[in-house]
């Protein structure tokens with residue numbers, strides 16, 4: 001009997017010991033994996049590949065050890081990994097001394113929850129934070145900085161920072177590349193291209209549209225909500241964009257832009273416009289073609305909603321009763337310029353700055369800067385010192401533009417629309433660096449000149465030719481407080497819909 005049961009007992013003991021070994025290593029290996037590997041790589045833009053590795057390892061385990069053991073060791077692995085990460089984030093991280101809510105130090109989901117709780121008004125959350133500290137730790141590896149002294153070292157031309165991992169969640173383009181040298185070369189091409197003209201007229205201003213244009217616009221508008229939420233959880237954003245481009249709503253836009261670029265390439269002697277310049281300056285290989293496709297979408301996403309949002313705010317602000325003197329002044333100035341003969345040097349041209357008009361536009365962009373999301377940067381490996389505070393290397397930092405453009409350290413009466421602060425009342429502007437609607441430094445807006453031309457052109461023509469007022473739904477009185485209180489943060493400023501009635505000036 002004893003000789004018969006011995007091998008069985010031995011086999012059971014061996015199996016128990018290998019099961020024990022597997023479970024022990026499932027508990028210990030995450031510690032090593034986190035400290036040696038995961039802590040040093042930006043997992044934000046590798047969620048799909050990391051998930052795939054985990055999936056493959058699970059299948060192998062099921063094959064070798066059976067489902068139950070594979071399940072038990074996977075759960076042990078994940079629990080140990082998370083416990084180690086959370087303990088490390090809270091107690092050992094180099095940023096642990098910066099203030100921040102404990103849940104925010106543990107997970108970026110805290111910020112995403114604030115977005116939902118504030119009903120997509122993250123900028124209001126940032127204003128509350130700013131009132132208390134200049135630097136916040138709002139994520140295991142991210143600082144939100146409201147210190148004005150940080151603008152030049154973080155964003156300026158001589159900054160040693162690089163763009164942050166958030167940009168990896170999106171397809172590669174001049175805007176999203178994190179390679180400084182590649183960006184410098186590509187940006188030069190864009191800057192030269194911007195000196196040409198800008199493409200064909202689509203007739204949108206006359207109210208014409210196409211099914212594709214409508215669907216692209218809808219993707220941009222709907223996508224705003226997703227970006228406003230997911231930019232706080234970049235790894236989730238990466239997963240969403242990966243699948244949205246492959247099978248989701250972005251696929252249609254993707255396919256369309258590929259088709260348009262391929263058609264455009266066939267045109268002999270094309271007009272020397274923005275797209276033609278980009279096409280001729282980009283190698284005709286796989287990487288070059290992908291870059292062109294993504295930048296053709298960038299032109300639409302960066303150039304349309306931003307300008308439309310700015311125009312919405314400007315038309316609403318100028319329609320307010322307390323702005324009647326500003327509107328009257330602007331009108332007098334424009335009437336005078338438009339009445340001059342067109343060959344007169346003083347006649348209106350949207351390509352030239354016009355102080356009274358630019359002041360109105362700059363003030364509108366200061367109050368509602370179109371782009372609300374703070375451009376993310378990563379500190380250089382050696383770290384950097386900002387206003388006497390040392391920040392170690394590989395820390396993500398961002399400076400929220402909206403909070404600074406409403407900062408009383410930069411502007412007197414910061415929440416008031418006072419265009420004169422840019423002209424006749426400079427005492428109302430304490431530090432104009434606080435307003436950066438087009439960003440600043442090497443990654444600033446490549447289309448700012450075009451945007452200013454569009455804004456000057458449209459605002460000038462409306463002010464000269466039309467009277468207008470904002471009305472409520474169904475002809476009811478417009479609820480002004482609800483409108484301004486309903487501005488969302490979709491990464492682009494989400495202006496609520498405004499019904500505007502125009503009447504030709506006589």
Ligand code: HEM
Nearest residue numbers: 174175299302303306307370371375438439445446447451
């Ligand atoms: C009122 C209108 C506009 C505003 C307020 C605005 C604002 C901005 C801001 C804040 C950035 C920096 C984004 C970041 O940090 O990632 C940016 C980048 C950019 N914008 Fe604009 N933009 C406007 C219009 C335009 C237009 C009309 C175009 C034309 C296509 C354009 C093209 C770009 C491009 C290509 C970049 C990326 C530049 C780079 O990373 O080197 N923008 N814009």
